[in-house]
Amino acid sequence: MKLYNFEEIIDRRGSGSIKTDVLPERFGRSDLLPMWVADMDFRTPDFILDAIHEVCDHGILGYTKCPDAYYASIAQWLQQQHRWEIQPEWLQFLPGVVKGIALCVSHFTQPGDKIIIQPPVYYPFRSVPEQLGRTIVNNPLQEVDGTYCMDLQHLRTVIDSNCKMLILCNPHNPVGITWEKETLQELAEICVENNILVISDEIHADLSLFGHKHIPFATVSDSAQANSITLMAPSKTFNMAGIVSSFCIIPNPALRKDFFHYLKATELDQMHIFAGITTVAAYRQGAAWLQQMLAYVEQNILFVQTYLQQHLPLVKAVIPQASFLIWLDCRKLGLSQKDLVALFIDKARLALNDGSTFGPGGEGFMRMNIGCPQAIVAKALEQLRNACI
Numbered sequence: 526m527k528l529y530n531f532e533e534i535i536d537r538r539g540s541g542s543i544k545t546d547v548l549p550e551r552f553g554r555s556d557l558l559p560m561w562v563a564d565m566d567f568r569t570p571d572f573i574l575d576a577i578h579e580v581c582d583h584g585i586l587g588y589t590k591c592p593d594a595y596y597a598s599i600a601q602w603l604q605q606q607h608r609w610e611i612q613p614e615w616l617q618f619l620p621g622v623v624k625g626i627a628l629c630v631s632h633f634t635q636p637g638d639k640i641i642i643q644p645p646v647y648y649p650f651r652s653v654p655e656q657l658g659r660t661i662v663n664n665p666l667q668e669v670d671g672t673y674c675m676d677l678q679h680l681r682t683v684i685d686s687n688c689k690m691l692i693l694c695n696p697h698n699p700v701g702i703t704w705e706k707e708t709l710q711e712l713a714e715i716c717v718e719n720n721i722l723v724i725s726d727e728i729h730a731d732l733s734l735f736g737h738k739h740i741p742f743a744t745v746s747d748s749a750q751a752n753s754i755t756l757m758a759p760s761k762t763f764n765m766a767g768i769v770s771s772f773c774i775i776p777n778p779a780l781r782k783d784f785f786h787y788l789k790a791t792e793l794d795q796m797h798i799f800a801g802i803t804t805v806a807a808y809r810q811g812a813a814w815l816q817q818m819l820a821y822v823e824q825n826i827l828f829v830q831t832y833l834q835q836h837l838p839l840v841k842a843v844i845p846q847a848s849f850l851i852w853l854d855c856r857k858l859g860l861s862q863k864d865l866v867a868l869f870i871d872k873a874r875l876a877l878n879d880g881s882t883f884g885p886g887g888e889g890f891m892r893m894n895i896g897c898p899q900a901i902v903a904k905a906l907e908q909l910r911n912a913c914i
Protein backbone atom coordinates (compact mmCIF):
# COMPACT_ATOMS: atom_id res chain seq x y z
CA MET A 526 0.00 0.00 0.00
CA LYS A 527 1.25 3.48 -0.84
CA LEU A 528 2.18 5.54 2.20
CA TYR A 529 1.38 9.26 2.04
CA ASN A 530 3.45 11.97 3.66
CA PHE A 531 1.58 14.38 5.93
CA GLU A 532 4.74 15.94 7.42
CA GLU A 533 5.63 17.95 4.32
CA ILE A 534 5.46 21.68 4.98
CA ILE A 535 4.20 23.58 1.93
CA ASP A 536 4.46 27.35 2.08
CA ARG A 537 1.04 28.62 1.00
CA ARG A 538 1.87 32.31 1.35
CA GLY A 539 1.48 34.13 -1.95
CA SER A 540 -0.51 31.27 -3.51
CA GLY A 541 -3.77 33.16 -3.10
CA SER A 542 -4.85 30.86 -0.29
CA ILE A 543 -7.41 32.63 1.90
CA LYS A 544 -5.86 31.07 4.99
CA THR A 545 -2.49 32.78 4.43
CA ASP A 546 -3.14 35.66 2.09
CA VAL A 547 -5.91 37.64 3.75
CA LEU A 548 -4.37 37.78 7.22
CA PRO A 549 -3.81 41.57 7.23
CA GLU A 550 -7.42 42.28 6.20
CA ARG A 551 -8.92 39.77 8.62
CA PHE A 552 -6.56 39.88 11.60
CA GLY A 553 -4.78 43.21 11.21
CA ARG A 554 -1.32 41.69 10.82
CA SER A 555 0.49 39.25 8.54
CA ASP A 556 2.95 37.61 10.95
CA LEU A 557 0.50 34.99 12.21
CA LEU A 558 0.54 31.21 12.04
CA PRO A 559 -2.71 30.55 10.15
CA MET A 560 -4.91 27.89 11.76
CA TRP A 561 -8.35 29.14 10.83
CA VAL A 562 -10.06 28.59 7.41
CA ALA A 563 -11.22 24.96 7.23
CA ASP A 564 -8.97 23.57 4.57
CA MET A 565 -5.90 21.47 5.34
CA ASP A 566 -2.22 22.21 4.70
CA PHE A 567 -1.58 18.67 3.43
CA ARG A 568 -0.75 18.27 -0.25
CA THR A 569 -3.92 17.49 -2.20
CA PRO A 570 -3.52 13.78 -3.06
CA ASP A 571 -1.71 12.82 -6.25
CA PHE A 572 -4.66 11.01 -7.86
CA ILE A 573 -6.60 14.30 -7.84
CA LEU A 574 -3.69 16.38 -9.12
CA ASP A 575 -3.08 13.74 -11.83
CA ALA A 576 -6.67 14.03 -13.04
CA ILE A 577 -6.20 17.79 -13.40
CA HIS A 578 -2.83 17.40 -15.12
CA GLU A 579 -4.39 15.04 -17.64
CA VAL A 580 -6.95 17.65 -18.68
CA CYS A 581 -4.32 20.41 -18.86
CA ASP A 582 -1.99 18.21 -20.89
CA HIS A 583 -4.75 17.65 -23.44
CA GLY A 584 -4.59 21.37 -24.07
CA ILE A 585 -8.17 22.57 -24.53
CA LEU A 586 -10.36 23.79 -21.67
CA GLY A 587 -13.65 23.81 -23.56
CA TYR A 588 -17.25 23.17 -22.47
CA THR A 589 -17.18 19.79 -20.81
CA LYS A 590 -19.92 17.31 -19.94
CA CYS A 591 -20.38 15.58 -16.62
CA PRO A 592 -18.16 12.45 -16.60
CA ASP A 593 -20.10 9.20 -17.12
CA ALA A 594 -18.75 7.80 -13.84
CA TYR A 595 -19.77 10.85 -11.75
CA TYR A 596 -23.04 9.65 -10.21
CA ALA A 597 -21.97 6.02 -9.85
CA SER A 598 -18.72 6.98 -8.10
CA ILE A 599 -20.60 9.08 -5.54
CA ALA A 600 -23.21 6.34 -4.96
CA GLN A 601 -20.49 3.75 -4.48
CA TRP A 602 -18.55 5.98 -2.05
CA LEU A 603 -21.66 6.61 0.07
CA GLN A 604 -22.37 2.90 0.14
CA GLN A 605 -18.79 2.00 1.13
CA GLN A 606 -18.15 4.81 3.61
CA HIS A 607 -21.58 5.31 5.16
CA ARG A 608 -23.65 2.25 4.19
CA TRP A 609 -26.07 4.62 2.48
CA GLU A 610 -27.73 3.04 -0.55
CA ILE A 611 -28.83 5.86 -2.80
CA GLN A 612 -30.25 5.90 -6.29
CA PRO A 613 -28.04 7.87 -8.68
CA GLU A 614 -31.10 9.89 -9.76
CA TRP A 615 -31.35 11.34 -6.23
CA LEU A 616 -28.10 13.23 -6.88
CA GLN A 617 -27.37 16.53 -8.49
CA PHE A 618 -24.16 18.55 -8.77
CA LEU A 619 -24.06 21.84 -6.84
CA PRO A 620 -21.52 24.65 -7.10
CA GLY A 621 -20.64 24.59 -3.38
CA VAL A 622 -22.31 23.59 -0.13
CA VAL A 623 -22.88 27.11 1.19
CA LYS A 624 -24.29 28.05 -2.21
CA GLY A 625 -26.47 24.94 -1.88
CA ILE A 626 -27.78 26.24 1.45
CA ALA A 627 -28.43 29.63 -0.14
CA LEU A 628 -30.28 28.02 -3.06
CA CYS A 629 -32.43 25.92 -0.71
CA VAL A 630 -33.23 28.93 1.45
CA SER A 631 -34.16 31.00 -1.63
CA HIS A 632 -36.18 28.26 -3.28
CA PHE A 633 -38.05 26.69 -0.36
CA THR A 634 -38.68 29.67 1.93
CA GLN A 635 -39.96 33.23 1.60
CA PRO A 636 -38.51 36.47 2.99
CA GLY A 637 -39.70 36.78 6.59
CA ASP A 638 -39.89 33.00 7.13
CA LYS A 639 -38.03 31.57 10.10
CA ILE A 640 -35.08 29.21 9.81
CA ILE A 641 -33.77 27.25 12.77
CA ILE A 642 -30.06 26.74 13.46
CA GLN A 643 -28.23 25.20 16.43
CA PRO A 644 -25.39 27.44 17.56
CA PRO A 645 -22.52 27.54 18.07
CA VAL A 646 -22.49 26.62 14.40
CA TYR A 647 -20.68 27.38 11.13
CA TYR A 648 -21.42 31.11 10.68
CA PRO A 649 -22.93 31.04 7.13
CA PHE A 650 -25.86 29.08 8.60
CA ARG A 651 -26.83 32.42 10.11
CA SER A 652 -25.39 34.95 7.68
CA VAL A 653 -26.76 33.43 4.47
CA PRO A 654 -30.44 33.25 5.53
CA GLU A 655 -30.25 36.65 7.25
CA GLN A 656 -28.80 38.31 4.17
CA LEU A 657 -31.63 36.75 2.17
CA GLY A 658 -34.18 38.38 4.49
CA ARG A 659 -35.07 35.30 6.55
CA THR A 660 -35.28 35.33 10.35
CA ILE A 661 -32.97 33.06 12.32
CA VAL A 662 -34.30 31.13 15.30
CA ASN A 663 -31.63 29.74 17.62
CA ASN A 664 -31.90 26.35 19.23
CA PRO A 665 -28.55 26.44 21.06
CA LEU A 666 -26.66 23.22 21.66
CA GLN A 667 -26.52 22.09 25.26
CA GLU A 668 -23.13 21.69 26.87
CA VAL A 669 -23.02 18.55 29.02
CA ASP A 670 -19.86 17.28 30.72
CA GLY A 671 -17.49 18.92 28.27
CA THR A 672 -19.39 17.76 25.19
CA TYR A 673 -22.53 18.86 23.37
CA CYS A 674 -26.02 17.57 22.67
CA MET A 675 -29.04 18.89 20.82
CA ASP A 676 -31.72 20.46 23.02
CA LEU A 677 -34.78 18.92 21.41
CA GLN A 678 -37.08 19.99 24.25
CA HIS A 679 -36.08 23.59 23.68
CA LEU A 680 -36.53 23.07 19.94
CA ARG A 681 -40.21 22.22 20.47
CA THR A 682 -40.70 25.45 22.40
CA VAL A 683 -39.20 27.76 19.75
CA ILE A 684 -41.12 26.34 16.78
CA ASP A 685 -44.08 28.25 15.42
CA SER A 686 -45.93 28.13 12.10
CA ASN A 687 -43.46 30.57 10.51
CA CYS A 688 -40.55 28.13 10.95
CA LYS A 689 -40.05 26.55 7.53
CA MET A 690 -36.55 25.12 7.57
CA LEU A 691 -33.89 23.76 9.90
CA ILE A 692 -30.25 23.72 8.84
CA LEU A 693 -28.52 20.77 10.44
CA CYS A 694 -24.74 20.47 10.71
CA ASN A 695 -23.96 16.75 10.68
CA PRO A 696 -21.20 16.27 11.82
CA HIS A 697 -21.32 19.56 13.68
CA ASN A 698 -18.81 22.32 12.99
CA PRO A 699 -17.29 23.74 15.24
CA VAL A 700 -17.91 21.34 18.15
CA GLY A 701 -17.07 18.21 16.13
CA ILE A 702 -20.00 15.99 17.13
CA THR A 703 -21.19 13.05 15.02
CA TRP A 704 -24.90 12.99 15.90
CA GLU A 705 -26.41 9.74 17.11
CA LYS A 706 -29.22 7.93 15.37
CA GLU A 707 -31.78 8.44 18.15
CA THR A 708 -31.11 12.19 18.21
CA LEU A 709 -31.51 12.47 14.45
CA GLN A 710 -34.68 10.33 14.53
CA GLU A 711 -36.30 12.57 17.12
CA LEU A 712 -35.21 15.66 15.23
CA ALA A 713 -36.76 14.23 12.06
CA GLU A 714 -40.07 13.57 13.84
CA ILE A 715 -40.25 17.07 15.26
CA CYS A 716 -39.52 18.59 11.86
CA VAL A 717 -42.06 16.44 10.00
CA GLU A 718 -44.76 17.19 12.60
CA ASN A 719 -44.16 20.89 12.07
CA ASN A 720 -43.65 20.98 8.30
CA ILE A 721 -40.05 22.05 8.63
CA LEU A 722 -37.72 21.02 5.81
CA VAL A 723 -34.30 19.80 7.00
CA ILE A 724 -31.21 20.86 5.08
CA SER A 725 -28.49 18.51 6.30
CA ASP A 726 -25.01 19.86 5.68
CA GLU A 727 -22.82 16.74 5.73
CA ILE A 728 -19.64 18.20 4.26
CA HIS A 729 -17.58 16.75 7.18
CA ALA A 730 -19.21 13.29 6.81
CA ASP A 731 -16.11 11.41 5.69
CA LEU A 732 -13.97 12.69 8.55
CA SER A 733 -15.18 10.66 11.55
CA LEU A 734 -12.47 10.01 14.13
CA PHE A 735 -11.61 7.70 17.03
CA GLY A 736 -14.10 5.01 16.00
CA HIS A 737 -17.10 7.34 15.75
CA LYS A 738 -19.41 6.84 12.78
CA HIS A 739 -21.17 9.36 10.63
CA ILE A 740 -24.89 8.66 10.27
CA PRO A 741 -26.46 10.40 7.27
CA PHE A 742 -29.63 12.17 8.45
CA ALA A 743 -31.72 10.80 5.58
CA THR A 744 -30.99 7.20 6.64
CA VAL A 745 -32.41 7.36 10.17
CA SER A 746 -36.12 7.01 9.34
CA ASP A 747 -38.68 7.26 6.56
CA SER A 748 -39.62 10.75 7.75
CA ALA A 749 -36.01 11.88 7.64
CA GLN A 750 -35.62 10.50 4.13
CA ALA A 751 -38.82 12.13 2.91
CA ASN A 752 -38.20 15.51 4.49
CA SER A 753 -34.56 16.35 3.84
CA ILE A 754 -32.01 17.62 1.40
CA THR A 755 -28.46 16.44 2.10
CA LEU A 756 -25.48 18.48 0.98
CA MET A 757 -22.10 16.81 0.61
CA ALA A 758 -18.74 17.29 -1.13
CA PRO A 759 -15.28 15.75 -1.50
CA SER A 760 -13.77 19.16 -0.68
CA LYS A 761 -12.99 18.80 3.04
CA THR A 762 -12.21 15.09 2.73
CA PHE A 763 -9.54 15.43 0.07
CA ASN A 764 -8.37 19.02 0.58
CA MET A 765 -9.75 20.27 -2.70
CA ALA A 766 -12.06 23.11 -1.60
CA GLY A 767 -10.72 25.40 -4.32
CA ILE A 768 -12.19 23.07 -6.94
CA VAL A 769 -15.75 23.90 -5.79
CA SER A 770 -17.51 20.63 -6.42
CA SER A 771 -20.37 19.45 -4.25
CA PHE A 772 -23.73 17.77 -4.62
CA CYS A 773 -27.15 17.36 -3.10
CA ILE A 774 -29.09 14.18 -2.43
CA ILE A 775 -32.89 14.31 -2.44
CA PRO A 776 -34.71 10.98 -2.02
CA ASN A 777 -38.22 12.57 -1.99
CA PRO A 778 -39.40 12.61 -5.65
CA ALA A 779 -41.59 15.72 -5.35
CA LEU A 780 -38.93 17.79 -3.60
CA ARG A 781 -36.36 16.51 -6.05
CA LYS A 782 -38.40 17.33 -9.15
CA ASP A 783 -39.02 20.83 -7.88
CA PHE A 784 -35.43 21.63 -6.85
CA PHE A 785 -33.71 19.91 -9.75
CA HIS A 786 -35.95 21.81 -12.16
CA TYR A 787 -34.77 25.04 -10.53
CA LEU A 788 -31.12 23.98 -10.79
CA LYS A 789 -31.56 23.01 -14.42
CA ALA A 790 -33.47 26.16 -15.33
CA THR A 791 -30.73 28.31 -13.83
CA GLU A 792 -27.95 26.08 -15.23
CA LEU A 793 -26.54 25.82 -11.74
CA ASP A 794 -26.39 22.06 -12.34
CA GLN A 795 -23.66 22.57 -14.96
CA MET A 796 -20.25 21.68 -13.57
CA HIS A 797 -16.94 23.21 -14.58
CA ILE A 798 -14.26 21.17 -16.30
CA PHE A 799 -12.35 20.05 -13.15
CA ALA A 800 -15.29 19.36 -10.83
CA GLY A 801 -16.46 16.02 -12.19
CA ILE A 802 -13.10 14.43 -12.92
CA THR A 803 -11.63 15.30 -9.52
CA THR A 804 -14.73 14.02 -7.73
CA VAL A 805 -14.55 10.71 -9.59
CA ALA A 806 -10.80 10.41 -8.90
CA ALA A 807 -11.34 11.17 -5.21
CA TYR A 808 -14.13 8.66 -4.70
CA ARG A 809 -12.63 5.93 -6.85
CA GLN A 810 -9.06 6.16 -5.52
CA GLY A 811 -9.20 8.00 -2.22
CA ALA A 812 -10.03 5.45 0.50
CA ALA A 813 -6.42 4.65 1.51
CA TRP A 814 -5.33 8.30 1.51
CA LEU A 815 -8.34 9.21 3.67
CA GLN A 816 -7.62 6.47 6.18
CA GLN A 817 -3.99 7.59 6.56
CA MET A 818 -4.92 11.26 6.74
CA LEU A 819 -7.48 10.64 9.50
CA ALA A 820 -4.96 8.59 11.49
CA TYR A 821 -2.54 11.54 11.24
CA VAL A 822 -5.23 14.02 12.29
CA GLU A 823 -6.09 11.85 15.31
CA GLN A 824 -2.42 11.99 16.36
CA ASN A 825 -2.48 15.78 16.06
CA ILE A 826 -5.61 15.99 18.21
CA LEU A 827 -4.10 13.78 20.92
CA PHE A 828 -0.92 15.84 20.74
CA VAL A 829 -2.90 19.04 21.39
CA GLN A 830 -4.82 17.42 24.23
CA THR A 831 -1.67 16.18 25.96
CA TYR A 832 0.20 19.44 25.44
CA LEU A 833 -2.61 21.50 26.90
CA GLN A 834 -3.02 19.18 29.89
CA GLN A 835 0.71 19.41 30.63
CA HIS A 836 1.49 23.04 29.84
CA LEU A 837 -1.72 25.04 29.55
CA PRO A 838 -4.36 23.44 31.78
CA LEU A 839 -6.56 26.54 31.63
CA VAL A 840 -7.25 25.82 27.94
CA LYS A 841 -9.21 22.64 27.28
CA ALA A 842 -9.66 20.88 23.94
CA VAL A 843 -13.13 19.55 23.20
CA ILE A 844 -12.02 16.36 21.46
CA PRO A 845 -13.73 16.22 18.06
CA GLN A 846 -15.56 13.08 16.96
CA ALA A 847 -15.08 14.26 13.38
CA SER A 848 -12.94 16.60 11.30
CA PHE A 849 -9.72 18.51 11.76
CA LEU A 850 -11.03 21.42 13.82
CA ILE A 851 -10.60 21.61 17.59
CA TRP A 852 -12.95 23.68 19.73
CA LEU A 853 -10.77 25.16 22.43
CA ASP A 854 -12.47 26.04 25.69
CA CYS A 855 -10.56 29.09 26.97
CA ARG A 856 -13.09 30.24 29.55
CA LYS A 857 -10.82 29.44 32.50
CA LEU A 858 -8.38 32.09 31.26
CA GLY A 859 -11.01 34.52 32.55
CA LEU A 860 -10.67 36.96 29.65
CA SER A 861 -13.32 38.95 27.82
CA GLN A 862 -13.80 37.76 24.21
CA LYS A 863 -11.97 40.87 22.97
CA ASP A 864 -8.99 40.18 25.22
CA LEU A 865 -9.01 36.47 24.33
CA VAL A 866 -8.88 37.27 20.62
CA ALA A 867 -6.13 39.83 21.27
CA LEU A 868 -4.15 37.24 23.24
CA PHE A 869 -4.20 34.85 20.28
CA ILE A 870 -3.45 37.47 17.63
CA ASP A 871 -1.16 40.01 19.27
CA LYS A 872 0.65 37.91 21.85
CA ALA A 873 0.59 34.33 20.50
CA ARG A 874 0.68 35.45 16.84
CA LEU A 875 -1.88 32.84 15.90
CA ALA A 876 -4.81 33.18 13.50
CA LEU A 877 -7.66 31.03 14.85
CA ASN A 878 -11.42 31.48 14.45
CA ASP A 879 -12.99 33.61 17.16
CA GLY A 880 -15.54 31.34 18.88
CA SER A 881 -18.10 34.12 19.19
CA THR A 882 -18.50 34.27 15.39
CA PHE A 883 -20.26 30.88 15.61
CA GLY A 884 -23.09 32.47 17.60
CA PRO A 885 -24.46 32.06 21.13
CA GLY A 886 -22.38 29.61 23.15
CA GLY A 887 -19.19 30.49 21.26
CA GLU A 888 -17.93 33.11 23.72
CA GLY A 889 -14.81 31.97 25.56
CA PHE A 890 -13.89 29.55 22.77
CA MET A 891 -11.51 29.58 19.81
CA ARG A 892 -11.51 27.13 16.87
CA MET A 893 -8.15 25.71 15.90
CA ASN A 894 -7.47 23.95 12.58
CA ILE A 895 -4.97 21.13 13.09
CA GLY A 896 -5.15 19.74 9.53
CA CYS A 897 -1.45 20.43 9.08
CA PRO A 898 1.96 18.90 9.81
CA GLN A 899 2.48 18.21 13.52
CA ALA A 900 5.54 20.46 13.57
CA ILE A 901 3.19 23.40 12.87
CA VAL A 902 0.78 22.33 15.61
CA ALA A 903 3.71 22.10 18.05
CA LYS A 904 4.93 25.56 17.04
CA ALA A 905 1.46 27.04 17.53
CA LEU A 906 1.12 25.51 20.99
CA GLU A 907 4.55 26.82 22.02
CA GLN A 908 3.53 30.30 20.88
CA LEU A 909 0.28 30.05 22.85
CA ARG A 910 2.07 28.82 25.95
CA ASN A 911 4.60 31.67 25.80
CA ALA A 912 1.77 34.17 25.34
CA CYS A 913 0.00 32.89 28.44
CA ILE A 914 3.02 33.14 30.74
Ligand SMILES: Cc1ncc(COP(=O)(O)O)c(C=O)c1O
Nearest residue numbers: 563621622623624647698726728
Ligand atom coordinates in the same frame (compact mmCIF):
# COMPACT_ATOMS: atom_id res chain seq x y z
C1 LIG B 1 -20.32 22.86 7.83
C2 LIG B 1 -19.73 23.47 6.61
N1 LIG B 1 -20.48 23.64 5.51
C3 LIG B 1 -19.99 24.17 4.37
C4 LIG B 1 -18.67 24.60 4.29
C5 LIG B 1 -18.15 25.23 3.04
O1 LIG B 1 -18.59 24.52 1.93
P1 LIG B 1 -18.37 25.08 0.47
O2 LIG B 1 -16.96 25.54 0.39
O3 LIG B 1 -18.69 23.92 -0.41
O4 LIG B 1 -19.34 26.20 0.31
C6 LIG B 1 -17.85 24.45 5.42
C7 LIG B 1 -16.45 24.92 5.39
O5 LIG B 1 -15.81 25.11 6.39
C8 LIG B 1 -18.38 23.87 6.59
O6 LIG B 1 -17.64 23.68 7.69
